[in-house]
Amino acid sequence: MTPSFDTQDPIEPMTVGNVVNTGFRLYTTNWKPYLRLATLATLWATIPWLVILPIAIFFFVAQDYFNLLFLLIPAWIALLLVCFAHYLGDAAAIARLAFNELTNQDETLAQTRRFTGSRRWSFLLLNFLIGLIFTVMFIVLYILAAISIVAIFAAMGGAPFLQNPTAASAVNPTLVVLSVLILLAVILIFFVLLAWFGVRFSVADLPLAVETRITATDSIGRSWELTRSNVWRVFLIFTVTTIIAFPLQAVVQVAGTAIQEALATVVPEDSFAFIGFIYILSVLISLLAGIVLLPLWQSMKAVVYYDLRSRREGIDIVLRDLGDRLPPT
């Protein structure tokens, strides 16, 4: 036994920057399957909105048959849910592919899609639950913030201030400054809490995309459990990713503006064709930006999930090349 420090790679959790590097690297080396899945997912998400167009034109032209809407609206909502479930299934497939790569598991694209596709209704339920949690939380936090602002303001003797602002601020100018500061502080706390909850639920779809025998509610619980005591680090990871994603998005935006400017030299700017084209272009650009950014976020979430699991569950702590060395049983 000789001491050696060059193990294959250090068995250490990743730093914030290296998590981001890894997510990026996963995307750039696998951009083909990731973008393909992101395109499929995004196409699913656009179907309901494409369907609305002919329906709207029909009613606009016919000006009749409005009773049909009783049938069409529920049907459309059903379509929306189906399409959203498909979107979630394909988006989760990207995350699963990324996680597979991190853990050296072989799985074909078709197998991955089949796996996450079979759970698309659970993903839908999961997203519904998360949406519900956030709505309730937002309302509760909002009410708490409002109450605390009013209470603090009243406690500082703000009531006369409200009745006659000029007179009161002349008497007590510090009150004005203080109440502005307190208002800012409450708003800050509000957003910090919102971000804190956001982080706690940030990898909720990953367990469902990766683990066996798991339900939507389990998956949310797993995210809550894994992110415990790592909130700050995960928050920083997503902040850095947002900063990097911003210029990438800007490139797509700038390209769109360039096309628009180029077109403006050919077609008169107030013509119907121009306005229509601009509208279609803006839709296409936002779809394109969505397609490009989806794999970035999915692979980043996969790395965060992997890193959290190695920190909290030690999934990377395994003996290497064990099969060759164990005595035959």
Next chain:
Amino acid sequence: MRYNNRFTLSTPESVELEFALAGIGNRVFALFIDYQVLGLILIGHLIVWIFASIQLLDYLTRLEGDFSSVPLWLLAIFLIFNFSIFVGYFVFFEVRWQGQTPGKRLAKIRVVRDDGRPVGLNQAVLRSLLRPVDDVFFIGLFFILLNKQEKRIGDLVAGTLVVQEERDGSKTDILCSERAQQLARELPETSDLDHLTPDDFAVIRAYLRRRNAMTSRSQVEVSMKLAQQIRELIKFEVIPPNMTSEDFLEALYLVYQERSPRFD
């Protein structure tokens, strides 16, 4: 799969040095932190300037004479100072801390010259002066993404690289139970430790270092699995009563540490 770009450097003594490049994540993270710190400093500077200016103008109005050009001068001084702080922040830290700034220190990255030597004043100044250029439309970010050695314009001109710090393997003390220490004395005789590779010990050490951050359930699972596999490898057959898998792993760590003291 390696997730960081690497860069190999041959010194004149034909020694090969390999660096892991910092990567976009670490660099944006470091800059994000540095800009927060810098922002605070600049706000502090603004406050000082406002108070100083008010005091000065107050004083001057009590004197006789024409001081109408003073506000313009004060503004000019403010702008020069602001710029000096912006440039000086990075130069000061990169020179003083051998290529690190507070943000880089947090991100565990460092600026070095292309030949691996620490940066000097020239390089730090060039990098810092070109930073505004790199920031316009995020040009620097695209340069880092597209350039093989991850150089932004400032790095290209100054001839510098941004690399990851050598891992110091954050030395957390590993507490070993008494039973483990006793077992460590017996193990060499009762089992065949030569079947273990340094890699295996690195895995054991990683577990012992990191177990406290793990959930209690995972601690049990991972330590049981490791202990079981290693027991088979070293043909450790008779298990002492009351020995836990944690004790066993701690004992193995102690044995190895004794044999090769550099393995901390």
